[in-house]
Amino acid sequence: MAGRNGRTVRDLRRANRTAVLQRLYFDGPLSRFELGPATGLSSGSVSNVVADLIADGLLEEAGSVDSDGGRPRTLLRVAPGSGHMIGVDVGETRVRVELFDLTLTELARAERPLERQGYAVETIVGHIRDGIAEVLAASGIDAQHLLGVGIGVPGIVQHTPERGAVVHGQTIGWDAAPLEALLRDGSPLPGTVPYFIDNGAKTLGQAEMWFGGGRGAGNAVVVLFGSGVGACLVTPDVEHGRAVEWGHLTVRVRGRRCRCGALGCLEAYAGAESLLARWAEEGGSIPPGTDEEAALTAMLAAAYPPEGADPDPVALAVLEETAEYLGAGLSDLINLFQPERILIGGWAGLQLGPRFLPAVRRHATAYALRHPAQKVTIELGRLGPDAVTVGAAILPLADFFARGGRGPEPTAAGPAPAWRTALQERAPR
Structure with a gap:
């Protein structure tokens, strides 16, 4: 039965389960007594929801605390083994696959390095499939128990009813690549396991907002600085973040010229790939046979040698120019979105950060308008190089919470009955 606002009793129960699960997940362990004020639910509702969640195996006891003169209060927490997720980072130097329990403790990982010619979508699909099989075998987890597979990719992700997630990755040569359909075709996973595919900068932003430097901020920008650069905007209107190119x-x-084909893009000056290319063009010595991460390490060592040694002036000049371009790019984000915080992550951002950050802050402040520049803080992300993978795993976890801790509903074969379609069309939006 639906109420005046269109919500059914089932919707209300799901919302109550979501409220209790999320509060225990982020702030637990808590007692039933503490859950009432924390969630805004009555003591009766808390008792009913907790009983349901314990019966479903999602909550477990975590000791007790003394009460004011009464019996000790039992503490509750989310049961780590009650669900599992896989997070995939389709980076520009490697594909990383990690398996997590419900509390995002890593259980297994697999990595596949990428060659410069290894970005064909079929190659990436093969690496993802192999990585998923590897982490499941290493952990002994049954694929039937997965809440989903989250995947962070470079490019714009379009969600279509016919082919699922389609990736427009201009810089990597993907033109409307039907990644989800390709993964499902011949997948070793059961058809009930959903895929959640989104932009890698957005998954990085999701992770930092939930567990890293973005916690508590209502308006933030999380920057992914790797081979290229991207950003995720999080505002009260875009709670889960929006990837911006x-x-x-x-x-x-x-x-x-940028990898996308246009002239003068920020990525053509501030991305690690272009940074290394500019150093090589000016006579820098990149060790042969090294990948981008090792080459950037060599460049940093040349620009900032041990005390007493002379720095490579070309490497130092390129890095300083890159810091200015990055700061100028951040000033645009400051002027456009006026965030409270800007967090810089990604493998290159974390590698350059300790040397880079003071100059980046200085240039960002110099190029931005004074008022928003005075209100923003610019810091490094706190979750390290696995942040995109963790953020990808959060995609199925967030969906799990939104459904009140219930598994994905099976998709009915064939078209929905006419009466169901008519009701959906009449439901208030």
Whole structure:
């Protein structure tokens, strides 16, 4: 039965389960007595929801605390083994696959390095499938128990009713790549296990907002600085974040050609790939046979050698120019969105951060409007190089919470009955 606002009793129960689960997940362990004020539910509702969640195996006891003169209060927490998720980071140097329990403790991981010619979508699909099989075998987890597989990818992700997630990755040569359909075709996973595919900067942002430097901020920008650059905007209107193609903002008219084909993009000056290319063009010595991460390490060592040694002036100049471009790019984000915080993550951002951050802050402040620049803090992300993978795993976890801790509902074969379609069309939006 639906109420005046269109919500059914089932909707209300799901919302109550979600409220209790999320409060225990982020702030637990808590007692039933504490859950009432924390969730806004009555003591009766808390008791009923907790009983349901314990019966479903989602909650477990976690000791007790003394009460004011009465019996000790039992503490509750989310049971770590009550669900599992897989997070996948389709990076530009490797594909990383990690298996987590419900509390995002890593249980197993697999990595596949990528060659420069290894970005064909079929190659990536193969790496993801192999990585999923590897982590499941290593952990002994039954694939039937997965809440889902979250995947962070470079590019714009379009969710279509016919083919699922389609990736428009111009910089990696993907033109409307039907990634979800390809993964499902011949997948070793059961058809009930959902895929959640989104932009890698958004999954990084999701992780930092839930568990990292973004906690408590209502308005933040999380920057992914790797081979290229991207960003995720989180505001009260976009609670779970929105990926913005910040790397393809034009910072120099008729400038360097970007991987996307345009001229003068920020990524053509601030991405690690272009940074290394500019060093090589100026005579820098990149060790042969090294990947981008090792090459950037060599460049940093040349620019900032041990005390007493002379720095490579070319490496130092390129890094300083890159810091200015990155700061100028951040100033655009500050002026456009006026965030409380900007967090810089990604493998290159974390590697360069300790040396880079003071100059980046200085340039961002110099190029931005004074009022929003005075209100923003610019810091490094706190979750390290696995942040995209963790954020990808959060995608199925967030869906699990939204459904009140229940598994995905099976998809009915064939079209929905006419009466169901008519009711859905009449339901208030």
